[in-house]
Amino acid sequence: MAVQKLTIAKALNDSLRKALETDPKVLIMGEDVGKLGGVFRITDGLQKDFGEERVIDTPLAESGIVGTAIGLALRGYRPVVEIQFDGFVFPAYDQIVTQLAKMHARSLGTIKMPVVIRIPYAGGIGAVEHHSESPETLFAHVPGLKVVSPSNASDAYWMLQQAILSDDPVIFFEPKRRYWDKGEVDFEAIPDSLHGSRVARAGTDLTLAAYGPMVKVCLEAAAAAAEEGKSVEVVDLRSMSPIDFDGLQASVERTRRLVVVHEAPVFLGVGSEIAARITERCFYHLEAPVLRVGGYHAPYPPARLEDEYLPGLDRVLDAVDRSLAY
Amino acid sequence: MTVESTAARKPRRSSGTKRQAGAASAAKAAAATAQTHDDAAPQLVQLLTPEGERVEVADHPDIAEFAPFVADITTEDLRGLYRDMVMTRRFDGEATALQRQGELGLWASLLGQEAAQIGSGRALRDDDYVFPTYREHGVAWCRGVDPTNLLGMFRGVNHGGWDPTTNNFHLYTIVIGSQTLHATGYAMGVAKDGADSAVVAYFGDGASSQGDVAEAFTFAAVYNSPVVFFCQNNQWAISEPTERQMRVPLYQRAKGFGFPGVRVDGNDVLACLAVTRWALERARRGEGPTLVEAFTYRMGAHTTSDDPTKYRRDEETAAWEAKDPILRLKAHLLATGAADEAYFAELEAESEILGKRVREVVRSMPDPDTMAIFENVYADGHALVDEERAQFAAYLASFEGGE
Ligand SMILES: Cc1ncc(C[n+]2csc(CCOP(=O)(O)OP(=O)(O)O)c2C)c(N)n1
Numbered sequence: 001m002a003v004q005k006l007t008i009a010k011a012l013n014d015s016l017r018k019a020l021e022t023d024p025k026v027l028i029m030g031e032d033v034g035k036l037g038g039v040f041r042i043t044d045g046l047q048k049d050f051g052e053e054r055v056i057d058t059p060l061a062e063s064g065i066v067g068t069a070i071g072l073a074l075r076g077y078r079p080v081v082e083i084q085f086d087g088f089v090f091p092a093y094d095q096i097v098t099q100l101a102k103m104h105a106r107s108l109g110t111i112k113m114p115v116v117i118r119i120p121y122a123g124g125i126g127a128v129e130h131h132s133e134s135p136e137t138l139f140a141h142v143p144g145l146k147v148v149s150p151s152n153a154s155d156a157y158w159m160l161q162q163a164i165l166s167d168d169p170v171i172f173f174e175p176k177r178r179y180w181d182k183g184e185v186d187f188e189a190i191p192d193s194l195h196g197s198r199v200a201r202a203g204t205d206l207t208l209a210a211y212g213p214m215v216k217v218c219l220e221a222a223a224a225a226a227e228e229g230k231s232v233e234v235v236d237l238r239s240m241s242p243i244d245f246d247g248l249q250a251s252v253e254r255t256r257r258l259v260v261v262h263e264a265p266v267f268l269g270v271g272s273e274i275a276a277r278i279t280e281r282c283f284y285h286l287e288a289p290v291l292r293v294g295g296y297h298a299p300y301p302p303a304r305l306e307d308e309y310l311p312g313l314d315r316v317l318d319a320v321d322r323s324l325a326y
Numbered sequence: 327m328t329v330e331s332t333a334a335r336k337p338r339r340s341s342g343t344k345r346q347a348g349a350a351s352a353a354k355a356a357a358a359t360a361q362t363h364d365d366a367a368p369q370l371v372q373l374l375t376p377e378g379e380r381v382e383v384a385d386h387p388d389i390a391e392f393a394p395f396v397a398d399i400t401t402e403d404l405r406g407l408y409r410d411m412v413m414t415r416r417f418d419g420e421a422t423a424l425q426r427q428g429e430l431g432l433w434a435s436l437l438g439q440e441a442a443q444i445g446s447g448r449a450l451r452d453d454d455y456v457f458p459t460y461r462e463h464g465v466a467w468c469r470g471v472d473p474t475n476l477l478g479m480f481r482g483v484n485h486g487g488w489d490p491t492t493n494n495f496h497l498y499t500i501v502i503g504s505q506t507l508h509a510t511g512y513a514m515g516v517a518k519d520g521a522d523s524a525v526v527a528y529f530g531d532g533a534s535s536q537g538d539v540a541e542a543f544t545f546a547a548v549y550n551s552p553v554v555f556f557c558q559n560n561q562w563a564i565s566e567p568t569e570r571q572m573r574v575p576l577y578q579r580a581k582g583f584g585f586p587g588v589r590v591d592g593n594d595v596l597a598c599l600a601v602t603r604w605a606l607e608r609a610r611r612g613e614g615p616t617l618v619e620a621f622t623y624r625m626g627a628h629t630t631s632d633d634p635t636k637y638r639r640d641e642e643t644a645a646w647e648a649k650d651p652i653l654r655l656k657a658h659l660l661a662t663g664a665a666d667e668a669y670f671a672e673l674e675a676e677s678e679i680l681g682k683r684v685r686e687v688v689r690s691m692p693d694p695d696t697m698a699i700f701e702n703v704y705a706d707g708h709a710l711v712d713e714e715r716a717q718f719a720a721y722l723a724s725f726e727g728g729e
Contacts, residue, residue, distance in 0.1 A: 035637040036565035059535035059571050060502055060563050088501060091537065126431045129485050130500050267710060296714045298703045303431050303482025304693045318721065 002188040009179040011153040012042050012118075015160040016080065020050050023078060026164060028055045029065055030082030030118075039084055040120055040179055062092035069115050070100055078114045080164055086121040086173075087130025093138075100169045101144030112167040116160070121149075122213045122263045123310055124177035126303040133300050134264035139171045140241040140273075147241040148194060149173040149212035153183035155238060158191035166194065175213035195239040197247035203233030206257035206323055209248060209274060211237040214261045214311060221316040232320060240270050248274065249281050256287040257326075259319045261311050266294040288326035293319045369575065370621060371601055372591040376649045378657025392588075395600040395607075401664040407448060407595050408655045408665070409673055411440040414464040415652060416677035417473045420684045421463075421480070425630045429688050430480045434461045438593070438625030441651030442558045444468060445598025446526065446620070449606055453494065453523040455516075457509035460498040461558075462528050469495040473680070474687040483694050503529060503536030506555060510542045513553035513609075524609035525553045526602075532563020534579070535571045543583040543615070552609035554602065555580075555617045558592060560624035565637040580617035592622025593651040623649070696722065 006014070019026045028043055028050075034057040037044030047055035058065050062083060069079035083089045089096075096117065103113050123132030140147045146168050150156040156174070163170040192198055200215060201222050208218040215236045222232035235251050237243060252258045258278055260271035271292035278290050293311045301309050371392050373381050383393045418436050425433040436443060439461070447468025450456065458465055466476055470493050478487035479498065486497040499505040509527030516523055533539055534557060546553050557576055561568055572579075580587030586608075590601040598620055605616035623646035627634050634643075659665040700715040 031563070032565045034565070036633075037636070039564070039631070057566050057570050060532035060566070061535040061537060063537045064535065090501075126482060128432055128479055128482070128500060296699060296718070297708070297710045298699050298714075299485070301699045302479065302484050302694065305696060305699055306482075308696045309699055314725075315721070318724075 003186045006153045007180050008153050008156045011157040015157045019164045026078045028080050066092040066095040073115050080116045083119045085131045086133040101142050113169045114167050115169045116163045118172045120176040121173045123306050136240050137269050147171045148239045151215035154185045157185045162194040195242050197244035198236045200236045201234040203231040205231045207233045207251045207255045209235045210261040252282045253285050257323045258290045261293045266292045267297050288323045291319045371597050373597040374594045378654050392600040395603040410444040411652050414467050420681040431482045434629045435626040436461050436463050438623045441595035442592035442620035442622045445595040446602040449602035455494045455525045457496045457505040457527045469493040503533040503538040506539050506542035510546045513551035514549050522610045524606045528556050531559040531568050546615035547584040550614040553615045554605040557619045564628045577619035585615045587617040589619045592620030593649045
C-alpha cells in the first residue's frame with residue numbers, strides 16, 4: 001500500500017529499513033541499537049534482519065561513535081549514528097564540530113561526509129536531566145553541518161531518507177515526545193526538498209514559524225486563534241540549517257506578522273537569527289516586530305516544572321495577541 | 327545471547343579468552359584456560375563464598391594482601407553490614423514500587439549490587455569524598471544521606487536534592503563517566519592540600535568505554551592522585567553486555583596506566599570492604615590511584631524504563647541470584663551463630679518502617695515553585711535571567727487570579 005498511517009517512530013524505523021535495503025554501505029551505529037532496538041525502539045528488528053555487521057551496537061562512548069563513523073565514511077560507508085539522548089551528544093561534540101563539519105572544506109571538496117547523527121531531542125516526557133534538551137542552535141551555528149527536524153510521520157520517513165542520501169553531515173533531531181503521534185506516509189510520494197519549509201496551515205493575519213515538537217503546539221494555537229476570529233498561518237521550518245528564508249519571507253509578506261516558536265532558549269536561538277533576517281528582508285512589510293517564544297536562559301528544569309518551562313498553547317497565543325496588538 | 331558468551335563473562339576466567347585466541351599467543355591462551363574455577367583464584371578476591379563460608383588465607387594465598395584489612399571486623403560489625411544491605415534493598419524496592427505507582431518518573435535500582443556498595447561505602451572515612459553515578463543508593467546510605475533525598479530527582483522535583491558537602495557525597499551524575507574526572511581533580515586538590523583523605527569515583531562497566539574515564543585514569547596516574555576508581559561491573563550497560571565494552575578484564579586495564587587494578591567479588595561485602603580499605607590506604611599513603619573492579623550483577627532492569635527480557639536470558643539472572651550478596655552474609659551469620667531468626671525478623675520490621683517513611687515522604691513531596699526555574703542559574707546574578715524572570719512573573723499574573 002502506498003499510503004499508510006504510522007507513528008513517527010515507525011516511520012523512522014521503516015525509513016532506516018529502506019536505507020539498509022537500498023544501499024549496502026548504509027550502517028546503523030549506536031548504543032543499544034541492536035537487540036534492544038534502541039531505547040525508543042527506532043531501530044527495532046533491524047539487527048535481526050540485517051545482522052550485527054550492519055546494525056552495530058557500539059561501546060558506550062559518543063566521541064568514539066562519531067569519530068569512528070567519520071573513519072567509516074572516509075572508507076565509503078554511510079553511517080547513521082544514534083545518540084541516545086540530546087544531553088549525551090556532547091562527548092561527541094568535539095568530533096562533530098572540529099572534524100565532521102570541516103572535512104569537506106579542508107579536503108578542498110574531495111572528501112564527502114555522508115554521516116547522519118540522529119538525536120531524540122527536546123522535552124515533554126517527564127525525564128531526568130540531560131534527557132530533554134534542545135541543542136540545535138549549537139549545531140546550526142557550525143558551518144559544514146546541516147540540521148533538520150521532522151514534525152510528522154511523512155517527514156520523518158522522507159527526511160531521514162534524504163539525510164542518508166546527503167553527502168553532507170546531517171544532524172537529525174527527532175522530537176521524542178511526538179514519536180507516538182500518527183500520520184500518513186505516502187511511500188511513493190515525491191518528497192519536499194529536505195531544507196524547504198512547508199505551510200502546515202494557511203492563514204492571513206500572522207505567521208507562526210516552528211519546527212519539530214513545536215509544530216503541533218502551533219497548529220493547536222492556530223486552531224484556538226481561529227475560534228477567536230484570527231487567521232494564523234503555521235510554517236513548519238523543517239530545517240534549521242539551512243533555513244528556508246524565501247519560504248518564510250513569502251509567508252510573512254502575506255501575513256505581515258511573525259512569531260517564532262521553539263523549545264530551545266530564546267537567547268541566541270534559531271529564532272534570533274530568523275528575527276534578524278526577516279526584519280532585514282521584510283522591514284517594510286512588517287506590522288509588528290518579530291516575536292520569539294521559547295525556553296528561558298535557565299537549565300532545563302526538573303520534570304515537574306517542564307510544563308511551565310515549555311512553550312504551550314497559552315504562551316504562543318499570548319505572543320500572537322501581543323503581535324496583533326501592534 | 328549465547329551460552330558461550332555468558333561463560334566468557336564468568337569471573338576467574340579471562341573474559342577475552344575465547345575471542346582473543348587468534349591474536350593472543352598460544353601460551354597466554356593456555357594459561358588463561360588453565361585458571362582454576364575455585365572462588366578465590368587470583369582474578370577474584372573473595373572472602374566469603376556464595377554459601378557463606380569464610381575463605382581461608384592458608385588455602386588462598388592470593389587474598390593474603392587483602393584479608394588483614396578486615397581482621398578487625400567483629401560479629402557486631404558483620405551484623406551492621408548486613409543491616410546496611412537489608413535497609414538499602416528495602417529502600418530500593420520501595421522506590422521501584424513508587425515508580426510503578428506513578429510517584430517517581432524513573433528509578434535506577436541497585437538490586438544485586440548491595441555488597442559492592444556497602445562494602446566500599448563502609449570502608450570510607452568521613453573526610454573522604456565520594457563521586458557517585460546515579461545508582462549508588464547504598465553508598466549514599468553509608469554516607470548518611472537521608473535516602474528520601476535521593477528521590478527528588480527521580481520524582482522530577484529537583485536535579486540533586488542534597489548538599490554534597492554535608493556528607494562528602496557528590497550529586498548523582500547522569501552523563502556517563504563525567505564524574506571520574508571530577509573525582510580525579512578533587513583528589514589532585516586533596517594532594518595539593520597535603521591532606522590524607524581519599525576520593526572514590528563510582529562508575530559502571532559501560533562507562534569504562536568513555537574517553538572521560540581514560541582521561542581520568544591518565545590524570546590520576548600522572549599526578550599520583552589519591553583516588554580509588556570503583557567500577558561496579560554489573561555485566562550490562564542497558565542492553566549491551568561487557569563484551570561490547572572491553573576485550574580484557576577491566577581491572578587489568580589499570581596496569582597500562584601505571585597503577586594497580588584488582589577484581590573483587592562484588593557480591594561479597596567483606597571482600598569489597600577489605601579491597602576498598604586496601605586501596606584507600608594506598609591513596610592515603612601517597613601511593614596514588616587504584617582501580618577496583620567489583621564483579622557483580624544487576625539483578626533488575628537497567629532502570630524502570632528498561633525491558634531486560636529483550637536482551638537477557640532468565641538462566642543468567644537465576645545463576646546470579648544464587649550469589650545474592652544478602653543471602654550470602656545471612657548464611658554466614660546463621661552458620662556462625664552471629665545472628666538468629668529473631669534478629670532477622672527484627673531487622674525486617676525495621677526495614678518496613680524505613681519503607682513506610684520513604685513512601686510517606688515521597689507522596690508528600692511538593693512540586694517546586696514555578697519561579698524556581700530562574701533560581702540559581704548564576705551565583706552572581708545575570709541581567710537576562712532577571713529580565714526573563716520578570717517577564718514570566720508578569721505572564722503568570724496575567725491569568726485570572728494570578729495563578
Ligand atoms: C554520555 C552518556 N551516554 C549515554 C547515556 C545513556 N545511558 C544511561 S545509563 C547507560 C548504561 C550505563 O552502563 P554502565 O556504565 O555499565 O552502568 P550501569 O547503569 O550498568 O550501572 C546509558 C547508555 C548516558 N547517561 N550518558
